[in-house]
Amino acid sequence: MKITFYGGAGEVGRTCMLLENNGRNVMLDCGIKLGEKTEYPAVDDVKKVQAVTISHAHLDHSGFLPHIYAAGARPKIFATKPTRDLMGILLSDYYRIGVLRGEQKFSSKNVDQVLKDCKILEYDQEAVNGFRIRFYPAGHIMGSAITAVNNIVFSGDICMRKTRVLDPCRRNLEAETLIVESTYGGKNDILPGYRESFGKMVEIINETLDKGGHVIIPSFAVGRAQEVLLALDDYMRSGALRPTKIFMEGMIGKSMKIYRHNAIYANDDIKRRILMSEDDPFKSANFHRSRSKTKEDVLKEPSIIVTTSGMLSGGPVMFYLEKLGSDPKNTLIFVGYQAEGTLGKKVIDGQKKIRIGDREIELKLRIESIRISGHADFNELLQFIRSFKGLKKIFLMHGEKTDLAEYLEEYQVIIPKNLESYDI
Ligand SMILES: [Zn+2]
Ligand SMILES: [Zn+2]
Known part of the structure; x- marks a missing residue:
């Protein structure tokens, strides 16, 4: 062979x-x-x-x-x-x-x-x-x-x-x-446990919301987004995370639907929640989709925005960086692997000025990276x-x-x- x-x-x-x-x-x-x-x-x-x-x-x-x-x-x-x-x-x-x-x-x-x-x-x-x-x-x-x-x-x-x-x-x-x-x-690529990573994420989000800021979480539409969303929902239900609207942007809503249709492939905890109770984690009332082209429903009060693309290579995350990137009240949290050469990698490595369309944006928001790969x-x-x-x-x-x-x-x-x- x-x-x-x-x-x-x-x-x-x-x-x-x-x-x-x-x-x-x-x-x-x-x-x-x-x-x-x-x-x-x-x-x-x-x-x-x-x-x-x-x-x-x-x-x-x-x-x-x-x-x-x-x-x-x-x-x-x-x-x-x-x-x-x-x-x-x-x-x-x-x-x-x-x-x-x-x-x-x-x-x-x-x-x-x-x-x-x-x-x-x-x-x-x-x-x-x-x-x-x-x-x-x-x-x-x-x-x-x-x-x-x-x-x-x-x-x-x-x-x-x-x-x-x-x-x-x-x-x-x-x-x-x-x-x-x-x-x-x-x-040196040793990842912390999920509990530790999500604990830190909840802390950062609460600090941001307390200041009246928005949290942007760039994520792959398939995989990381569902893990992050279901975790945030659990923390919100338990009271650890302040009640806030969680917006799903880009294709994340669509892929949530496909995850739900294929729930038989999820682990037993998810299957039990769907089959044994009315508690469907994929359809939580905490999840929202923007109804506005200009996204004023997302922007008008502090919110958590889980959005594509995960490595800042396009998608609605660019719109939100343009709107929210230069305000230090807001926070950008990376949750996935950033490949060499991507804007995400450059921003993690400290680049502050980014170009979106023909505008140059100076990133002044808090930038964090949580490893939940x-x-x-x-x-x-x-x-x-x-x-x-x-x-x-x-x-x-x-x-x-x-x-x-x-x-x-x-x-x-x-x-x-x-x-x-x-x-x-
Ligand atoms: Zn993959
Ligand atoms: Zn791969």
């Missing part, structure tokens, strides 16, 4: 690999890298792709699919049901943004084709398509999967902790070769890797820097580069 890395090696974004064996092939993820300029995986001939497995709906794992359809490929796509549903909103939004920027490279019909061609593969079931393909829960976002192809396992993005919404990823799997994400592969941290990655049975070879990818190899001397560890191929 041969593996080629077309994207996602040494970087967070455009995850895309191809497995080939005896004239058959299957692509593992098919993502893009969003930044100031969109980057694509460097696949030479997309028409040869026979099948694609999608680990989860985030665009850095699924966004290249409509492009390969536009180029004439018609592969069989394997995804869990929530991944298919969430791709529906993320790919449509990606199409819309491309049209707005005047740089669209595929049509809305290509998006429809992708969704139509998706074969739903449930966790722990097997599909045979020249390869034996299985998905296991990955704990990262709803429907996210660890992908097994024969005796090769690709972690996708994994979370080892039980979160508000999801169970942790599956462990103790069997594999000879593991391709594993390493977003937090640096030895949907990814395994350094120690958890080691635990995850060491839990495998029969493991010999490891490829470390989906990360910008990694110290993991030093700690994994009992295995053959490879840190591949894009466009490299290996026999496995």
Whole structure:
């Protein structure tokens, strides 16, 4: 079997690999890298792709699919049901943004084709398509999967902790070769516990509201937003967080609906709350959507605004930074990973002047970063890797820097580069 890395090696974004064996092939993820300029995986001939497995709906794992359809490929796509549903909103939004920027490279019909061609593969079931393909829960976002192809396992993005919404990823799997994400592969990448992180977040929000300020929480529409919203709702119900309107902006409302439709994939706490009582956490009365184009309902009194995009690369968060960014009463709280080169990363690193359209804004609001990632941290990655049975070879990818190899001397560890191929 041969593996080629077309994207996602040494970087967070455009995850895309191809497995080939005896004239058959299957692509593992098919993502893009969003930044100031969109980057694509460097696949030479997309028409040869026979099948694609999608680990989860985030665009850095699924966004290249409509492009390969536009180029004439018609592969069989394997995804869990929530991944298919969430791709529906993320790919449509990606199409819309491309049209707005005047740089669209595929049509809305290509998006429809992708969704139509998706074969739903449930966790722990097997599909045979020249390869034996299985998905296991990955704990990262709803429907996210660890992908097994024969005796090769690709972690996708994994979370080892039980979160508000999801169970942790599956462990103790069997594999000879593991391709594993390493977003937090640096030895100092140790994340605090959720309780500690959310405790700090509640404190910061209360301080801001007491001063009459607004709180802006930039977030990915799918995954972090639901974790943050459900946590804020719980803290508000318990009285720890002052009663305030929580606004969902961008596509966050839509993805909440899809989370609700697929609640069977959530952890037991959520299922129990929905099934056994009238207490539906996805439909809390604390959640609001703006009814005004100029957003005066959001801006008129202190509020919490959970909004896309998570790395400040567009979306309604830019509007709110323009309106609220230069008032020191307000607070901006980052809750997710900020990739190199993004505005979010620059702001976290101290950049105060930002350009929005043709205006320059000086950021005077309080800026905080709370680490509630949907990814395994350094120690958890080691635990995850060491839990495998029969493991010999490891490829470390989906990360910008990694110290993991030093700690994994009992295995053959490879840190591949894009466009490299290996026999496995
Ligand atoms: Zn992801
Ligand atoms: Zn990812």
